[in-house]
Amino acid sequence: MKILSFGHALPKRTVTNAELTQFLDTSDEWIQAHTGIESRHIMTGKETLSGLGAKAAKMALDRAGLKPEDIDYILCSTTRGEMTFPATACLIQARIGATCPSLDINAGCTGFLYAMDMADALLESGRVNRLLIVCAEQVSRLTDWTDRSTCVLFGDAAGAAVCERGDSLKTVRVSAEGDAKLLHAWASGGNCPFDDRIPEEQPLYMNGQEIFKFAVTRSCRDIESVMEICDLTPDAVDYFVLHQANRRILDAARTRLKQPVEKFPRNIATHGNTSSACIPVLLSEMAEDGRLQRGQTLVLSAFGAGLTTGAALLQY
Numbered sequence: 001m002k003i004l005s006f007g008h009a010l011p012k013r014t015v016t017n018a019e020l021t022q023f024l025d026t027s028d029e030w031i032q033a034h035t036g037i038e039s040r041h042i043m044t045g046k047e048t049l050s051g052l053g054a055k056a057a058k059m060a061l062d063r064a065g066l067k068p069e070d071i072d073y074i075l076c077s078t079t080r081g082e083m084t085f086p087a088t089a090c091l092i093q094a095r096i097g098a099t100c101p102s103l104d105i106n107a108g109c110t111g112f113l114y115a116m117d118m119a120d121a122l123l124e125s126g127r128v129n130r131l132l133i134v135c136a137e138q139v140s141r142l143t144d145w146t147d148r149s150t151c152v153l154f155g156d157a158a159g160a161a162v163c164e165r166g167d168s169l170k171t172v173r174v175s176a177e178g179d180a181k182l183l184h185a186w187a188s189g190g191n192c193p194f195d196d197r198i199p200e201e202q203p204l205y206m207n208g209q210e211i212f213k214f215a216v217t218r219s220c221r222d223i224e225s226v227m228e229i230c231d232l233t234p235d236a237v238d239y240f241v242l243h244q245a246n247r248r249i250l251d252a253a254r255t256r257l258k259q260p261v262e263k264f265p266r267n268i269a270t271h272g273n274t275s276s277a278c279i280p281v282l283l284s285e286m287a288e289d290g291r292l293q294r295g296q297t298l299v300l301s302a303f304g305a306g307l308t309t310g311a312a313l314l315q316y
């Protein structure tokens with residue numbers, strides 16, 4: 001497959017670290033030193049996840065010079081959709097005025113890589129000519145806003161990509177190591193009178209230090225693996241576009257690959273971790289400011305709940 005364009009959308013409300021100190025035992029210094037985050041965007045008021053996703057989708061369609069009817073399939077990556085059903089993909093489909101099959105996937109923060117893998121298979125099968133990927137994430141709804149060790153890390157956003165058949169994706173690798181111990185969020189329990197085992201809805205739990213180690217080892221492994229498959233060295237790659245979970249994770253990968261800081265673009269300072277939206281939002285911003293150019297070689301890599309990981313190498 002090849003990617004024709006990217007789009008993104010952010011909630012209007014920006015929340016700074018200083019604002020968090022008004023109700024949490026934390027500080028701007030701690031958050032910046034431990035994560036690299038200065039602020040994040042949080043959905044408020046009448047903003048909806050499908051509205052945010054539709055805005056990102058429209059930007060990607062406009063940039064590709066396409067209309068909603070040109071799209072044959074919508075894949076939406078979301079860790080918690082706007083509703084349990086319909087799928088957020090269907091809500092986005094209705095908002096943009098498309099008529100194609102639409103469904104959600106959940107591969108945690110690795111969702112964009114999983115969506116690329118599925119898009120590649122659908123396009124290669126010949127059943128689909130053009131496909132829209134939307135990563136729409138409202139992580140602010142999953143976190144416990146009294147838990148300083150998690151709520152400071154996340155933000156809300158949507159990123160989108162329009163794909164069609166082509167050969168710019170050189171390889172994509174995804175993996176899962178089913179394990180809920182280190183990172184999970186329970187689904188809502190319901191009130192079935194015959195089942196007393198249904199857990200109450202509980203917010204996101206994360207063992208930060210173990211996830212940190214997992215992230216560094218698996219990301220480096222995946223990045224090296226896609227470069228090896230394509231017979232490329234790190235010097236031949238223009239950008240390493242990584243999941244924006246923690247600046248220290250990005251620095252650890254960069255140091256291991258011995259690459260300059262400009263080759264590891266980041267928006268974590270202003271967006272925080274927006275789960276599967278991180279990578280398409282960042283690529284869309286890079287397209288906007290001119291850093292992303294046709295022909296460049298990109299390595300993408302992400303990790304997240306599942307535990308899942310993924311990496312891809314493409315010539316944009």
Ligand code: ACO
Nearest residue numbers: 025026027030034109148149152208209211212245246304
């Ligand atoms: N403000 C002030 N102090 C804090 C805060 C905070 N916001 N959060 C934790 N602390 C304290 C802890 O209580 C601890 O205090 P103690 O020593 O008195 O017990 C101290 O800071 C150090 O805590 P650590 O957990 O060791 O801090 P660390 O440097 O490991 O940073 C962090 C924590 C940022 C969570 C880091 O481990 C991390 O980024 N891990 C990876 C997370 C990740 O990648 N998640 C992505 C997957 S999830 C997803 O994407 C949906």
